Amino acid sequence: MDDAFAPLLAKVAAQDRAAFRELYKTASSKLFGVLMRMLGNRTECEDALQEVFTRIWLRAERYDPSKGSAIGWMIAITRNHAIDRLRARPVESADEDAVLMMADQKPGAEAGLMAKGEAQRIVDCMSQLEGDKARAVQGAYLNGLSYQQLADRFSVPLNTMRTWLRRSLLALRECMEK
Amino acid sequence: MSGTGAEMDDDHILAGEYVLGVLDLSERLSVQGRIKGDQAFARLVEIWEIHFAGLNGAYVEVKAPNLLPKIEARLFPQERKSRRWFGWMAGGLVAAGLLGAVLLTLPSPQPATPVATLAAEAQALQFAAAYDGQNLTLTRTAGEAPAAGQDYELWLIVGSDAPVSLGLASAVETTRALPGLPAGAVLAVSLEPTGGSTTGAPTGPVLVTGAVSL
Numbered sequence: 001m002d003d004a005f006a007p008l009l010a011k012v013a014a015q016d017r018a019a020f021r022e023l024y025k026t027a028s029s030k031l032f033g034v035l036m037r038m039l040g041n042r043t044e045c046e047d048a049l050q051e052v053f054t055r056i057w058l059r060a061e062r063y064d065p066s067k068g069s070a071i072g073w074m075i076a077i078t079r080n081h082a083i084d085r086l087r088a089r090p091v092e093s094a095d096e097d098a099v100l101m102m103a104d105q106k107p108g109a110e111a112g113l114m115a116k117g118e119a120q121r122i123v124d125c126m127s128q129l130e131g132d133k134a135r136a137v138q139g140a141y142l143n144g145l146s147y148q149q150l151a152d153r154f155s156v157p158l159n160t161m162r163t164w165l166r167r168s169l170l171a172l173r174e175c176m177e178k
Numbered sequence: 179m180s181g182t183g184a185e186m187d188d189d190h191i192l193a194g195e196y197v198l199g200v201l202d203l204s205e206r207l208s209v210q211g212r213i214k215g216d217q218a219f220a221r222l223v224e225i226w227e228i229h230f231a232g233l234n235g236a237y238v239e240v241k242a243p244n245l246l247p248k249i250e251a252r253l254f255p256q257e258r259k260s261r262r263w264f265g266w267m268a269g270g271l272v273a274a275g276l277l278g279a280v281l282l283t284l285p286s287p288q289p290a291t292p293v294a295t296l297a298a299e300a301q302a303l304q305f306a307a308a309y310d311g312q313n314l315t316l317t318r319t320a321g322e323a324p325a326a327g328q329d330y331e332l333w334l335i336v337g338s339d340a341p342v343s344l345g346l347a348s349a350v351e352t353t354r355a356l357p358g359l360p361a362g363a364v365l366a367v368s369l370e371p372t373g374g375s376t377t378g379a380p381t382g383p384v385l386v387t388g389a390v391s392l
Contacts, residue, residue, distance in 0.1 A: 017250075017254075021246060024245075024246050024249070028242040028245075029239040029240060029241050029242050030237065030239050031242070032239075032240045032241070032242035033237045033238050033239045033240040034234075034237045036240045037237055037238070044326075044327065046242075046243060046245060047326035047327060048325075048326065049242055049245055050245050050248055050249050050252065050326070051325060051326055053245070053249045054249060054252055054253060057249075057253055058253075067224055067228065068224075068227070068228040068231060069231065071234070072227070072228065072231035072234060073227075075231070075234050075237070076197075076227045076231070079199065081325065083199035083206070084203075084206065084325055085325055085327065086199070087199075087201070087202055087203040087206055088203055088325070088327075088328060088369065088382075090371075090381075119231070119232035119233075119234075119235060120232065121229075121232060122229055122230060122231075122232035122233060123232060123233075137198065138233065138236075140198040140199055140200050141197075141198050141199070141230050141233055142233060142236055142237070144199045145199075145200070146199075146200055146202065147200045147201075147202075150200070165195065165198065165200060166191050166195070169190070169191050169194035169195070169198075170187065170190070170191065172194075172229065173190055173194070173229075176229050
């Protein structure tokens, strides 16, 4: 699904506004889905989506197809912005049932994670982590949970959660680079 | 990147933590500064983004409202203005020439001189402050506008006095009337909710500071 976006992004980098409109038409629902999952609040997601597409327009020339898919690059921009918003929230509110729901699921259990090809590698590597650790990594990546929220969710001290994730990152790096 | 294996591991982990999103705001701002200045580290972040992109399939599409008009208004606001400018130019070239001659003879105010650079280590954001004896002009020279829902706010700190707000500084350029500016005073920009601090003191993180030298 990403191949269609790369030529569009190249045109956007050349200031092609028609291509930008086409990109919005075809990519906005995926990026809005990312925001809805991470931020939850629809009004905030609409603000965030405007910022995301503003950044896509301004940064499109920096996209390098040799370094991954165009949709992956756009989702990275989207996640980054969502996480900046989450971390700037004054107090991490307890009202996060929506974003916490997924943490109960096994890695790979989500439909979209029945991935294929290149995407399968991270799923395979995650499956080699202990269940809770894989779920913590997934909760951080997909839902934008902070160390503190993860520690609360898994009922472990904050420092334990830091150790979990850091060790998981080292294990994942080793596995991914095999 | 130089350093021991352990330091390289630390960088890999920090880049991974950044991509996962678990760092707090100040750590994130510091990592974002490092990404701008350290290519090897920026590459580590990219590698993690590509590694984890395999999880992106779990994000379910949600139909987005059509926000294109708003986005385009934000990205291309100069169009209407420049057309008006063009029309005026076409219609009034002679008048413009006359006006230019008049402007040249008007007394100019004291020129604004640079008085401070507001920056912080590992912070992408940077401002330049200039003062002309009456007005302080703050220009964002690096970094991005605040995210929606947030504003930058400018503060003046003289000696050990409490910070005094000089208003919002979210625009690329902000000018404030300021009757005096003592050398050694400190200018600071904090991150605040939209509209700025309501307490009279900075409530969010102080992002950058700079001392005034006249």
